[in-house]
Amino acid sequence: MSARANILGRLKAAPARPGPDLPPWTPPTYADKLARFRQMAEANHAEIHDVTAETWPERLATLLNNRGVGRLMVAPGTPRGDTLLRAAAQGVALPTLVPYDRAVEDLKDTLVHQVDAGLTGTRGAIAETGTLILWPTAEEPRLLSLLPPLHIAVLEEDALHDTLAAVVRDQGWAAGMPTNALLISGPSKTSDIEQTLAYGVHGPKELIILLIKKGE
Amino acid sequence: MLSEKGGADGGHPPEHAPRFAERAPDALNNPQLRRNFRRAMDGLMAKRAAQFPDPAYWAELRERGAAVKARALAKLPDLLERLEARLTTNGVQVHWAETTEEANAIVLGILQRAGARTVIKGKSMVSEEMHLNAHLERHGIEAVESDLGEYIIQLAGETPSHIVMPCIHKNKDEISDLFAEKIPGLERTGDVDELTAAARRVLRERFAQADAGISGVNFAVAETGTLVLIENEGNGRLSTTMPPLHIAVTGIEKVVELLDDIPPLLALLPRSATGQPITTYVNMISGPRKKGEMGKAGEKDGPTAVHLVLLDAGRSRVYQDVELADTLRCIRCAACMNHCPVYTRVGGHTYNAIYPGPIGKILTPQLQGLDAAGDQPHASTLCNACAEVCPVKIPIPDLLVRLRREAVRPTETPATHLPVVKDGGAERSWNEALVWAGWRLVYTRPLLYRMVTRALAWGGNWVPAGAPLMRDWTTARTKPRFKPRTLHDLARERGYPNRLELDEVPK
Amino acid sequence: MTTTNLAAMHTAAAAPAARPDTVYFFGTCLVDMLYPEAGLAGMDLLRHAGVRVVFPEGQSCCGQPARNSGYFEEAREVARAQLDAFPGDVPIVVPSGSCAGMMKTHYPHLFEGDPDQPRAIAFAARIHELTAFLVNVLGVKLEDKGEPVTVTWHPSCHSMREMGVVDQPKALLRQLANVTLVENKRERECCGFGGTFAVRQTAVSTAMVSDKLASVRETGAGTLLSGDCGCLMNIGGHAEKVGDGTRCRHIAEFLMERCHAQ
Known part of the structure; x- marks a missing residue:
C-alpha cells in the first residue's frame, strides 16, 4: 500500500462527523474607502503620493531624484512600465531604467545587486488593511516587487475594495487563480529581535504608493 | 501518588527524558529568560487585544473561522483528494508521507534528482517536526534558514522556543554577541537595524545561490489548488520564488475547501498571532513558473518546479476521535501560548517539543504518544486563557482533561481495539486509582462523608507538613487549616433547613 | 462541538x-x-x-x-x-x-x-x-457600615471564563461607600492553583502565585478578595508563608461583615 492509500484509508475509516454550516460573517464596509486605505497603508509604513494619470512619471522622477535612486527597474510590456520608458525617452529626468526583460537566471546579479528600486502596477487594493493586490505576469515578474530595496506601486483609486472577502467574491478569483497572487501591506519588516520593528529585512525597505486619483 | 518526581509509582522507566516539572526550574531560575518572555508576551497580548476591539465582531469572526476549519475536517479525505487533483492540474507535484522519515526521504529525493546542494528555507514548523535540516545535512545538502528568527536560532544551534517568534527567548545583547561571533567581518552592534541589515546581506547571497527553496504552508485551498503562505519579512516569498525548485511541506490538516474560506482565516491569523491586521505578505501560489506557449511569452521568474509534501505523522490517528480531532483545527497562531501563564514563565524549551504551550500540550501527546509526553497535559491550571483567545475555538482545556483521562484510563478505537491515543494508559498508577476510588466511596455516601469531614475537622491539622502532597503544597504555602466545625455543622446550627419542604429556623 | x-x-x-x-x-x-x-x-x-x-x-x-x-x-x-x-x-x-x-x-x-x-x-x-x-437575579442593594478600607479583587479563572462572572463582584464592592477597589495589574492572570497543578508543578505554581501576590502588593491594598476558596487558599497560604500581611478573604464574608455585622 502507498502512503497515500494508507493515509486516505485511515481518514475514510474514521467515524463520520457532520460539517457545520458556515455561520454568517459580515466583513466590514467603509463609507470612505480611500480614507481607510490611506490610514491603514500609512500605518503599514507605506508612503502614499497622490498623482494624476498624466503626470505621475514627472512626480516619480522628482521623488526618486530626491532620494538619490540611480537605477529603477521596470517591466516592459506593461502599461506602467511602458509609460515610464516613453517618459524617459521624452526627456523626463528619471533614473536609469533597467528593464526586467529576461528570465531571472540571466538577471540575478542585476536584481540582487544593481537596482535601487522597482516599479509595478497593481490589480487594486484593500481598504480594510491598506493592502495592495498584485498578480505578477509574464511581463511583470514576481521579484520586481520584492528584490529592489524600494518598491513603487501604482494604484488607481477606482480599484479600491472594502475587504479581501469582497474582492475575492466580486472578481470571482476562485474561477482562475494566477500562478502567484500577492497581497502586499507595507515594506518588508521583522520584529524577531526583541519585538523591535525593523524594515527591509529581506524585501524592500520602503514602499511608495502612487495613487492615481479618480477623474484627475 | 501524584508526584511527578519519582517515576517508580508512575511506571516510568528511570531513563525517561526529564519531565516538564523537572525541566521547569531551569527556566524559572533564569531571570533574563523570564524577563524576555514576560515582556514579549505582555506586548503580544496587548497588541492582539487592540485588534479585536468589538467583542461581537470577534465572536462572529471566530465562529466563522472555527466552522470553516471544522467543515474542512469533516470532509478531510475528500478535500485532500481534490487538492491533489487540482494541484496536479496546476502543475504542482504532490507527495504523501505517513511519517516524518518518509517526508524527509521524499524531500531528499527531489533535491538529489535536481542536483541541489544548497537549500534556502522559509519558516516551517512541519520541517522542524521532520528535523529536516539535520537530515539534509547528513546527506550533504546545506539548508539555511532565512526567517530572521530561525536564522538566529540556527546560528546559535538551538531550537525555536515559540512557533511564530522562534528566538523570542533571546534578547538583543545575546543576538549581538552571536552575530559578532558568527558573521565574518561584523562588529558587535546593539542596533537592531544594523543587525537586521547584516542578516539581509548574508542571506541575500544565499537566496541568489540556493538551488531550491523549502517552505511550509498556512492554508491549502482544495478548490483552486492554491498554497497560501503568510509572512512579514519577504524571506518566504524569496524562498518560494527565487530558486528554480520549490518544495512545500505541510500537515494534512492545513487544507480548506474554498478560496472564500481564506478571508476569515486571514482576518483571524495575524491578528491573533502578532496583533497585526494583516502580514506584510500574503503569498498565494497556484503553480510553477508558466512556460511560454503559442507565441505568448512565459513568466520570467518563479520556480520551474513546485512540489507539495503532505505529511500525516500521527494526524490521521488524531482524526479518529471526533472530540480530539478538534486539535487539527489549529492554524498555528500561537495566541494560546502568548496568553498562557505557564508558557509565559517557562518559555518554549521547557516543553522539550516542537510545539510548545497549550496547543503543544494537546498536540505533542497525540503525535508522540502518552509515554513520551503524558505529563504535558498536567502542565496546566486549566485557566482557560487559551480557549478564550483561540481564533478557531479549540476547547484546549477540555482536550487537556481528555488526554489526562487517556493517560490513566485509555479508551479504544472500536475498529482497531487500539488505544485512541498512542500509549494510552502510560500514566496509569494503582496508587492514584486507589485514592480516587476511596474518594468516590466517601463523596457519594453522605453519612460517610460527614464522618470523614468531621474527623478532619477534629484532626486534619495534625497532618504533618512533610506528608505526601502536603510537602509539595507547603514549599510555597502554609498548610490549609481545617476548621473545628464544617459548613454542614454551621448550617444546621444557624437553622438552615436541609430540605425544601422543611421550615427554616433562623438563629 | x-x-x-x-x-x-x-x-x-x-x-x-x-x-x-x-x-x-x-x-x-x-x-x-x-x-x-x-x-x-x-x-x-x-x-x-x-x-x-x-x-x-x-x-x-x-x-x-x-x-x-x-x-x-x-x-x-x-x-x-x-x-x-x-x-x-x-x-x-x-x-x-x-x-x-x-x-x-x-x-x-x-x-x-x-x-x-x-x-x-x-x-x-x-x-x-x-x-x-x-x-x-436578586438585585441586592448593600449598605456599608464599615470603616474605610482599600481592597483589590482576584477573579478566579473559572468564574470569568466558564461562568462569565466579571463585573458582578466588583459591582457589589462598588456599592460599599467606604470601600475603595483598586485593580491589580495581573488581575486576569491565573494565580497558579489549578487543583493538583499546585502539587504536580510546584515550581511553576510557586512562580505564578508569587507574581500574583506581587501584583496584589503593588496596589497597596491590605486586603485581597475573591469568590473562590481554591485561589484564596493558594494566594493566602503563600502570603502567610512569605510573611506578607495581605489578608485574603472570600467576598461573601467581607460583604456580610461590612453590611450586616452585629
Whole structure:
C-alpha cells in the first residue's frame, strides 16, 4: 500500500462527523474607502503620493531624484512600465531604467545587486488593511516587487475594495487563480529581535504608493 | 501518588527524558529568560487585544473561522483528494508521507534528482517536526534558514522556543554577541537595524545561490489548488520564488475547501498571532513558473518546479476521535501560548517539543504518544486563557482533561481495539486509582462523608507538613487549616433547613 | 462541538431568571472543611436579601478534582450524588466560580451517554455563582457600615471564563461607600492553583502565585478578595508563608461583615 492509500484509508475509516454550516460573517464596509486605505497603508509604513494619470512619471522622477535612486527597474510590456520608458525617452529626468526583460537566471546579479528600486502596477487594493493586490505576469515578474530595496506601486483609486472577502467574491478569483497572487501591506519588516520593528529585512525597505486619483 | 518526581509509582522507566516539572526550574531560575518572555508576551497580548476591539465582531469572526476549519475536517479525505487533483492540474507535484522519515526521504529525493546542494528555507514548523535540516545535512545538502528568527536560532544551534517568534527567548545583547561571533567581518552592534541589515546581506547571497527553496504552508485551498503562505519579512516569498525548485511541506490538516474560506482565516491569523491586521505578505501560489506557449511569452521568474509534501505523522490517528480531532483545527497562531501563564514563565524549551504551550500540550501527546509526553497535559491550571483567545475555538482545556483521562484510563478505537491515543494508559498508577476510588466511596455516601469531614475537622491539622502532597503544597504555602466545625455543622446550627419542604429556623 | 452546543442549550434555558423565594446552597467541599465561615456568610447574604436558603445535608463535592485528573467515572458518580442531593427545581447557588463552572459547563458532557444526562443538563441550568446571583437575579442593594478600607479583587479563572462572572463582584464592592477597589495589574492572570497543578508543578505554581501576590502588593491594598476558596487558599497560604500581611478573604464574608455585622 502507498502512503497515500494508507493515509486516505485511515481518514475514510474514521467515524463520520457532520460539517457545520458556515455561520454568517459580515466583513466590514467603509463609507470612505480611500480614507481607510490611506490610514491603514500609512500605518503599514507605506508612503502614499497622490498623482494624476498624466503626470505621475514627472512626480516619480522628482521623488526618486530626491532620494538619490540611480537605477529603477521596470517591466516592459506593461502599461506602467511602458509609460515610464516613453517618459524617459521624452526627456523626463528619471533614473536609469533597467528593464526586467529576461528570465531571472540571466538577471540575478542585476536584481540582487544593481537596482535601487522597482516599479509595478497593481490589480487594486484593500481598504480594510491598506493592502495592495498584485498578480505578477509574464511581463511583470514576481521579484520586481520584492528584490529592489524600494518598491513603487501604482494604484488607481477606482480599484479600491472594502475587504479581501469582497474582492475575492466580486472578481470571482476562485474561477482562475494566477500562478502567484500577492497581497502586499507595507515594506518588508521583522520584529524577531526583541519585538523591535525593523524594515527591509529581506524585501524592500520602503514602499511608495502612487495613487492615481479618480477623474484627475 | 501524584508526584511527578519519582517515576517508580508512575511506571516510568528511570531513563525517561526529564519531565516538564523537572525541566521547569531551569527556566524559572533564569531571570533574563523570564524577563524576555514576560515582556514579549505582555506586548503580544496587548497588541492582539487592540485588534479585536468589538467583542461581537470577534465572536462572529471566530465562529466563522472555527466552522470553516471544522467543515474542512469533516470532509478531510475528500478535500485532500481534490487538492491533489487540482494541484496536479496546476502543475504542482504532490507527495504523501505517513511519517516524518518518509517526508524527509521524499524531500531528499527531489533535491538529489535536481542536483541541489544548497537549500534556502522559509519558516516551517512541519520541517522542524521532520528535523529536516539535520537530515539534509547528513546527506550533504546545506539548508539555511532565512526567517530572521530561525536564522538566529540556527546560528546559535538551538531550537525555536515559540512557533511564530522562534528566538523570542533571546534578547538583543545575546543576538549581538552571536552575530559578532558568527558573521565574518561584523562588529558587535546593539542596533537592531544594523543587525537586521547584516542578516539581509548574508542571506541575500544565499537566496541568489540556493538551488531550491523549502517552505511550509498556512492554508491549502482544495478548490483552486492554491498554497497560501503568510509572512512579514519577504524571506518566504524569496524562498518560494527565487530558486528554480520549490518544495512545500505541510500537515494534512492545513487544507480548506474554498478560496472564500481564506478571508476569515486571514482576518483571524495575524491578528491573533502578532496583533497585526494583516502580514506584510500574503503569498498565494497556484503553480510553477508558466512556460511560454503559442507565441505568448512565459513568466520570467518563479520556480520551474513546485512540489507539495503532505505529511500525516500521527494526524490521521488524531482524526479518529471526533472530540480530539478538534486539535487539527489549529492554524498555528500561537495566541494560546502568548496568553498562557505557564508558557509565559517557562518559555518554549521547557516543553522539550516542537510545539510548545497549550496547543503543544494537546498536540505533542497525540503525535508522540502518552509515554513520551503524558505529563504535558498536567502542565496546566486549566485557566482557560487559551480557549478564550483561540481564533478557531479549540476547547484546549477540555482536550487537556481528555488526554489526562487517556493517560490513566485509555479508551479504544472500536475498529482497531487500539488505544485512541498512542500509549494510552502510560500514566496509569494503582496508587492514584486507589485514592480516587476511596474518594468516590466517601463523596457519594453522605453519612460517610460527614464522618470523614468531621474527623478532619477534629484532626486534619495534625497532618504533618512533610506528608505526601502536603510537602509539595507547603514549599510555597502554609498548610490549609481545617476548621473545628464544617459548613454542614454551621448550617444546621444557624437553622438552615436541609430540605425544601422543611421550615427554616433562623438563629 | 458537543460540549459547546450543550453549553449554549442550558445557558439559554437559564437565561430568564425570575426572582425565586427559595434557593439551594451548594457549599463546596473546600468551603465545607476549610472556609465554612465563607459559606455561612454566603447563605446569610442570600437570607438578608429575602430568600429562603436550603442547605441539603447530602451534598459533598462537585467532582472537579477527579474529572480534572482524568477519573471521569469517579467524577460522574460523585456528580450523580449531587443530582440526588438537590432534587427540587430551584436555583442552586454556589460560592465558588470554579465549582459552579464544573457543574454548569461540564456536567452535561460528563454525563454523555448516561441515562442521567437529561437530569444533569437540567441541573446545570439551575447553577448560579453567588455574586452573579446576588446582582443579576436578586438585585441586592448593600449598605456599608464599615470603616474605610482599600481592597483589590482576584477573579478566579473559572468564574470569568466558564461562568462569565466579571463585573458582578466588583459591582457589589462598588456599592460599599467606604470601600475603595483598586485593580491589580495581573488581575486576569491565573494565580497558579489549578487543583493538583499546585502539587504536580510546584515550581511553576510557586512562580505564578508569587507574581500574583506581587501584583496584589503593588496596589497597596491590605486586603485581597475573591469568590473562590481554591485561589484564596493558594494566594493566602503563600502570603502567610512569605510573611506578607495581605489578608485574603472570600467576598461573601467581607460583604456580610461590612453590611450586616452585629
